[in-house]
Amino acid sequence: MKRSNKPVFWSLFGAGGMLAALIGTMLVFVTGIAAPAGFLLPGDTMSYARMMALAQHWLGKLGILAVISLFLFHGCHRMYHCLHDVGVHVGAGIKALFHGFAAAGTLVAAYLLLSIGFGG
């Protein structure tokens, strides 16, 4: 029986799932509800100046990249399995599409974060 390459994708899926489980809910609340609505947090929580400061700090870059990349890998891996579960025949091509999408998103995020620079 051929050795599966699942461990690679499963590790990324697991890391993303754990991150999402630990802080995902609060992240959604802060970025999608509290800050935009000015509810429990000031309306300028995610101001351009503040977000640039976050994205220019190396820790901020790591955090933003981790969230975007791992959430994408988690989501794409699971959605790929969802397709299989509802009876769609998922071959190597579709597998590459889903995981490739997550990889592409990761690369785009990394590029943007590097391009934003380190401030100063």
Place this chain on the structure above:
Amino acid sequence: MGKPKTYLRPMTGWWRRNPFYRSYMIREFSSVLVTVYALILLFGLYRLFQGQAAFDAWRAALATPGSILFHLLVLAAFFYHAWTWFEIMPKTMPFIRLGGRRVPDNAIVASGAAAAVALSILLFGLVWWVTR
């Protein structure tokens, strides 16, 4: 005498036939909203890269009632993900023993949930403190 003709029942609609399967499918499909949220953040990062005007436009879009309502849905999906994630976590771990006794599964679930609550409060507290 040849092998008798067996009958294999089709799998179509399997997940609709049992509430246990339906919960499983909801759990799995929460991944769609997790992906969408990641893409929203990625798009926001792109807008940030483009400059103040573009980023402010993105923020304005987030502040619309439609977006807030959508994020409530996303919030529900993330919460369900977290709940089911910790519920299933013990199954992926070997038996843990403390003082010779096996740590029960619900203790592992509770620790996971507690860690999530603690980190979430920490995150909110950090944001609140930075923006006070």
Place this chain on the structure above:
Amino acid sequence: MAETKTIEIECLRYHPGTDSEPRYQAYQVPFTEDMSVLQGLQYIKDHLDGSLTFRWSCRMAVCGSCGMMLNGIPQLSCHAFLRDYHPGRLRVDPLNHFPIMRDLAIDQTDFLRKLATVKPYIFPGEQKTPAQGEFLQTPGQMDDYYQYSQCINCLLCYAACPQYGLNPEFTGPAALALLHRYNADSRDAGTPERMEVVNAEDGVWGCTLVSYCSEVCPKGVDPARAINQNKINSTKDYFFRFLTPRGGK
């Protein structure tokens, strides 16, 4: 005299020689409070329709022969009671995801083949003659594998597992649980022999943690746990295989 009520039991019927597809047949079965579903089926066979075909043996949930779908839920028919379905109707189907041979009897060949592939026997870690005494094991060491050794091969977990239903190549819950039973036994040194099955796409990686298998298991084996612990082992094996020499545990 015990009060006798009547319940309608609807059974799937299929005869390979005459039927192109299954049909249902309903029977009115008088029952008392203490009767199991199996006893209801035996009443049908003894008094109403001798052609109804189903497997059974011990009548006490240890042999694993009488697995069936009761109102869509995989159960041992000796382990379920007619009183719990009355006054509704009880529908009895053969175990899901297996080819139906006749009526309520399914073809188990696939499982038996897969069971052999996991090498379900001890590879002794040290060679001992009987004169040298037994292999010793602490209660803690036995606890590591005991629940997985309780499997009675009843196949309820396979009927519960949608991944097996969608992909019959999947090794499946019971076989993988038994694989783990031997890997986790302190007397066994056969883990490397079993890694090929573990690491395969249809090994542990065919599981998506639906975990309905563990829900329906009548013996508390918890196959979902056995499989998913080995996802971690398989991942370690995948990434560290170039670091450790082959043959180690």
